[in-house]
Amino acid sequence: MTEEKVGVYVCHCGHNIAGTVDVEAVAEWAADMPNVAISRDYKFMCSSLGQELIEEDVKEYGLTRVVVAACSPHMHEPTFRRACERAGLNPYLFEMANIREHDSWVHADDINAATEKAKAIVAGSIRRVMELQPLEPFIAKIDEPTLVVGGGIAGINTALEIANAGHPVYMVEREPSIGGHMAQLDKTFPTLDCSACILTPKMFDVGNHPNITLMTYSEVEQVDGYVGNFTVRVRKKARKIITDLCTGCGDCWSRCPAKVVDDVYEAGLGYRTAIYRPFPQAVPKYPVIDVDTCIYYEKGTCKACQKFCPTDAIDFDQEDEIVVLNVGNIVLATGYKLFDARRIPQYGYGRLANVFTSMEFERMVNASGPTGGKVVLRDGVTEPQTVGIVHCVGSRDRNYNQHCSNTCCMAALKFAHLVKERTGAEIYNFYIDIRTPSKNYEEFYHRILEEGAHLIRGRAAEVTDAARLPGEEGKLIIQAEDTLIGKQRRVPVDMVVLMAAMEPYEDAVEVSHRFGIGCSEAGFFTEKHPKLDPVATMTDGVFIAGACAGPKDIPESVEQGAAAAARVLTLIGQGEIKIEPIRATIDEDRCSGCRICNNLCPYSAIEFIEELGVSRVNPALCKGCGTCVAACPSQVIEGQHFTFDSIMAQIEGILYDRIEDTERVTYLGSQPAEAR
């Protein structure tokens, strides 16, 4: 022990601590502990007067260490660290002794024991603070560009906000065009605005913004680095079109003889050609050749597109391009995929012709869809007289997805309206609950009720064509228990629409690993805090927005997109951030290169240096969890601010009245500091 001078401050915290612990006695007792230069008690240490006390004492007594015995470090450790810093003391030479949550609040029944415990806690803190070392935070510079992954409504919004603020944005989108699922919709609830009409101006803005570099038909393959300094490798898949020459005239796809079912944009309800533009308002306007269905790639013949292209923009030999980007922040807005309704065979999707999914129905009612907006059966011609809409297909279901998909009740009511508007058919909705929480949603629901839709409260048990009762022959029968009247009902309909759940994409888990963030078992990305921090993740610099974080509707996606942009702009505005120095360090002289720590790190912060044969912790990624410290078989990893010495010292301090002064507490495999 050197000539450290410790200041001890015991807080009353009003009645919270002083009501149970005899704080004056603790302060008096502490004054006699070795190395304690000054020991006080005070009513509210966190107040400005309390903090000033510390600052004045540091100057007057030349304190080199400070202990505040008060509430939890979660509450006020930053407060007192700042006070020390103002007084010219390194903030990491401060220790908080929790005698509130750990003592007074839990031992109100025995004030003597509570006071003795407070002494032990303070003694531990005094011993520990003596072992602490001054630490400097790591400063990370923030690169200006931002990467936005996903070109749906959330990603588009993020990109525009950041670009409009004057900063460069790279947008990477997997499909040939941006727009996402919103581009497939017909009308949006509750206003019944045309979806494309409100979306395409934003798409256009993204495509033409001087600050946005749009990379469509591209995917992120690898991400390295840390907040402010990400290196991202992007694969730009070959469109087989020379975009500098292509005018988007459409001669190529109008000549293409290869027709396939369009599973993506038309949700399987329509066709496209092998060379295609996903939809008329696509951004960018260039088509793409689907190598799997193009006759040229299969047989070497055709090449009709190339023959007819007026600007000779087709290049069958074009290769994928790899681009490496340096960005400061990443926003993931990769969206959702629709639940595959074939997984619920009792609803008949895939077997019974006139059972449709919600997205198929959206495409059907869309004026630019495969039926030109007409509501018809699978034969493409017959109008239905009755339509059944089944809610919660794959949602709220222990067998598939527990969650509620947020938007389908509103979408189902919207469908009821659109069907009524276009055909005058009778509509039956089979629901569990009608969920219409947001602004004007409940009013929309009432409008639909007034329009005459029949809402049956009962989860549909089955959709079948096995007729049993009169009036059922030739129809699809939806069987459900009408729980409000307590009877089984069989409702014959001509067409059934299944409101399929919103799910994460199949590769969502893989994507979350690629970006170093967490995700739920199903694949929804995990936010830093579900209530108070919904767009940040546990990885600094990586943000999430939109349906990839959980099912949500368009306004919520837009909000999250803007929120993520705001967070990014904060970081760009600051230009640099301080990263807490509480992290692990590996003694490279003694590391044997066993690499056990490499895979244990939950933040992928440890890399193996081949040339030296040792592992090294990346200080920017390390969060100081201590897993590697505990796991290292040679004990060559130390946790800064939580060194072995400091932990043992704290234990010795707590046992101050039970061990001899010269006894050292040891642990298995340890060596006393002197021996090292």
Added chain:
Amino acid sequence: MSPANDHYAYYPGCSIRSTSKAYEQSTMKVIESLGMTFQEVEDWNCCGATEYFSINSLPAYSLVARNLSLAAKQGASDLVAPCSACYLNLHKTDKYMGKYQDLNKDVNQALAAGNLGYEPGSLQIRHLLDVIVEDIGFDAIAEKIEKPLWGLRVAPYYGCLIVRPDSKYNHEYPTHLDELLRILGATVVDFPLKTHCCGGHMTQISDETAYELIRRLLHNADEYQADAIATICPMCQMNLDVFQPQVNRMFKTDFNIPILYFTQLMGLAFGISEKELGFDSQVISANAALKKIADEAPEKTKKARRDKKALPMPESLP
């Protein structure tokens, strides 16, 4: 793949020795062709069907567990039951003894009185259909086919018990019997009521209820133009076959659909004679249906011209 011969203990069940002799007859012929042998459980007793469990569950479980104990003693690893009800009783006894400690204790205490005991999980309880589909495999079966059932439209009827209480096959829509029949060359009719109840023992309790359930099945298979219905359970076969005339009488219908065991169809495809497969024991004769079997494979129907107006259908899951 031919599994070891003491691998399977065989639990016939009571029906198969009385009203459903054709099932055992055809089963034995089929497994003989496939090079398997089953070791019948020595001194097996009735599984209690549906009745006993409703009356007094502990003796019911113990009664079933006696069979499990005897089978395990024989050194088998799998216990095969051709009847769905026997299969369900054996399977659920094994499963619940494993799940509920109290049941396990009580049942083993009962068994101990007869110097028997059973450790839950010691046997894999299998339905005959599962053994044939999983362990033999479609390739081995295809090799044995001499007279494919071309042109015969068969509706696969699983009945309600085979997928309970759990199953690796889809509960609402199993397809393994469909696949098997397809391999045999038949045209498989995908009728929607394939896992719906046949009425079970309701025929003895309330014929109105039972006949209505049977009527629905027959009507649906008929609508889908099935020439025959393939079953995997003696109860289902009996209800649909023996009571078909009663159903016709009650509802003034004229169904005439033969109800066959899947093993009978397998045997036919293997080239074994109808007599050896027990075809003469049915009430509704299969003669007319069997005449539909063609000598040549049905012509591959040309892919119909895409109806320009129609919307594309999604592909069914396999």
